Amino acid sequence: xxxxxxxxxxxxxxxxxxxxxxxxxxxxxxxxxxxxxxxxxxxxxxxxxxxxxxxxxxxxxxxxxxxxxxxxxxxxxxxxxxxxxxxxxxxxxxxxxxxxxxxxxxxxxxxxxxxxxxxxxxxxxxxxxxxxxxxxxxxxxxxxxxxxxxxxxxxxxxxxxxxxxxxxxxxxxxxxxxxxxxxxxxxxxxxxxxxxxxxxxxxxxxxxxxxxxxxxxxxxxxxxxxxxxxxxxxxxxxxxxxxxxxxx
Numbered sequence: 001x002x003x004x005x006x007x008x009x010x011x012x013x014x015x016x017x018x019x020x021x022x023x024x025x026x027x028x029x030x031x032x033x034x035x036x037x038x039x040x041x042x043x044x045x046x047x048x049x050x051x052x053x054x055x056x057x058x059x060x061x062x063x064x065x066x067x068x069x070x071x072x073x074x075x076x077x078x079x080x081x082x083x084x085x086x087x088x089x090x091x092x093x094x095x096x097x098x099x100x101x102x103x104x105x106x107x108x109x110x111x112x113x114x115x116x117x118x119x120x121x122x123x124x125x126x127x128x129x130x131x132x133x134x135x136x137x138x139x140x141x142x143x144x145x146x147x148x149x150x151x152x153x154x155x156x157x158x159x160x161x162x163x164x165x166x167x168x169x170x171x172x173x174x175x176x177x178x179x180x181x182x183x184x185x186x187x188x189x190x191x192x193x194x195x196x197x198x199x200x201x202x203x204x205x206x207x208x209x210x211x212x213x214x215x216x217x218x219x220x221x222x223x224x225x226x227x228x229x230x231x232x233x234x235x236x237x238x239x240x241x242x243x244x245x246x247x248x
Contacts, residue, residue: 006058007199014053018111021049025118038147039120040097046119050092059200060086060192064093065208067237072096073212075148076182077139077174080207081163081234082152086192090207091150094184098150099142101135120147126155136173143177153227161190163235171227174215181213183230185237188245206241210234 025042032041054062078098080091088100100121107113107123116123122138125131139149153171154164174181188205213230 003059003199010053010056010200011198013056014049015111017049017052018115021045022111022114022118025115029118038097038142038145039099039118040147043097043099043119046115047092049115050089054089054092057200059202060089061204062090062093063206064095065206067208068211070211072182072209073180075143075146076180076212077143077170078148078150078182078184079153079166079170079230079234080150080184080186081238082154082157083186084157084189084191084193085195086189086203086205087152087157087186090186090189090205091184093207094150094209096148098148099139101139101149101151104131122149132169136169139173140177143173143179148182153231163231163238166227166231168223168227171230172220172223175218175220175223175226178215180215181226181230183210183213183234183237184208185210185234185241187238187241187247204245206245208237208241210237 025046028042028045029039032039054060074096078094078096080087099119100116101124102116102121104123104125107116107121120142122135122142124135142149151170153166153169155167156164158164171181184207186205186207188203191201192203192205194201210233213226213233215226218226
């Protein structure tokens with residue numbers, strides 16, 4: 001009963017913040033549009049709501065770790081494994097301006113979807129080739145504007161404890177545009193927001209920044225090897241995080 005009440009309260013506050021923020025986001029989008037091509041300012045304000053949700057939620061203990069001394073290159077394509085819808089909240093702890101490639105069902109929801117559009121995020125319909133091509137074109141535009149894009153290359157959240165195969169689209173895009181891949185690994189969110197439920201689960205979760213993978217000089221022939229190398233990097237870090245968090 002307590003979990004239901006707390007979940008309802010946190011969601012209500014989050015929804016209220018989104019509603020209150022919407023006119024602010026629209027104003028910022030209009031005012032900053034002439035000089036902020038990457039919609040960075042709007043994105044930062046919008047993403048801050050996710051960090052407020054984390055702070056309000058007594059069932060979540062989310063944190064960020066850095067396991068690299070190499071600087072973040074802007075723009076980059078950030079890639080991460082995907083365990084839960086709560087991954088979106090956890091990823092707001094990353095210290096970079098990024099645009100999300102998100103499933104269209106989220107992008108089209110009232111208020112939340114409107115905020116994502118104002119922040120410059122990109123919607124894609126899973127399994128729809130035309131939508132996928134359109135989304136990649138939008139990603140190219142963001143990268144040309146100097147803003148990074150975050151993509152979950154599994155394509156969907158894993159329903160088991162196994163890491164799914166990585167789709168090659170993000171890696172092909174990185175090589176085509178000659179921007180680095182910035183891997184991050186996360187663990188602990190699987191039960192933070194169970195599928196089909198709005199009730200929060202108790203979760204300790206970490207998102208870890210890993211060494212970037214440069215693409216300078218690579219060609220389309222290198223896509224499979226780059227994909228496999230980054231996947232192995234994320235899989236190893238994910239296994240380490242799961243061990244540290246006591247996830248069996």
